Amino acid sequence: MLTSVDPDLIRVLGDPLRLRIVTLLARETLCTTHLVEETGAKQTNLSNHMKVLREAGVVETEPCGRFTYYKLKPEVLAGLSEQFAALADSARTASENKRACP
């Protein structure tokens, strides 16, 4: 088993603003206007980040009139959680697997 974490997914969440968006969306389903209010970022900037989050499969869009609501996909976060848990688990036994000095 190859305990690993998807690099692209973490890279996407590595941006502070995107992580903030994800944190906000974890509480409420919001549209771009709300996110502009909450984060203080410009609409264009947010739209770019939302595109990244969408393509990474982190969020889903739900059109509502002329508004676009964004909701998180909990499975993705749960998957990340499991992957990190597996890494942590593996790391606990790694202290003994010390490769010999060359």
Place this chain on the structure above:
Amino acid sequence: MLTSVDPDLIRVLGDPLRLRIVTLLARETLCTTHLVEETGAKQTNLSNHMKVLREAGVVETEPCGRFTYYKLKPEVLAGLSEQFAALADSARTASENKRACP
């Protein structure tokens, strides 16, 4: 409660090479020489990344003669796992908390 994840920590793990290092260290405790062999990166490059990981509290150093072994701190990964689990949990109920269109 403010379900959030440490942005700096994720940012550190957002780099592909650093994530690769963490994945490798999750199986074995290695020194820089080993990491150079495994990743193919230059020693200088790796040393820089190890410094970042060290300052982020992800790894610990353990000198062994003129070698320096790196080991993961499982608590950090476990903490990340919990934080993502909390986010996922919160996200599951967020679908209903839809803020009204302005």
Place this chain on the structure above:
DNA sequence: CGCTGGTATCAGCGAGCGATGATGTGAAAG
């Protein structure tokens, strides 16, 4: 001591990416 090998630090370069402004699209309101 001088030499060798493992590792850390520093300065500089360059690509990648986040932020911004202008513009396009599409749907409701009038």
Place this chain on the structure above:
DNA sequence: CTTTCACATCATCGCTCGCTGATACCAGCG
């Protein structure tokens, strides 16, 4: 239909950050 508003796309700028090379440091070994 025209206007307005929410949102997306595109091109561009600027800066961060990862990579590299030179160099310093430290620990063993002869």
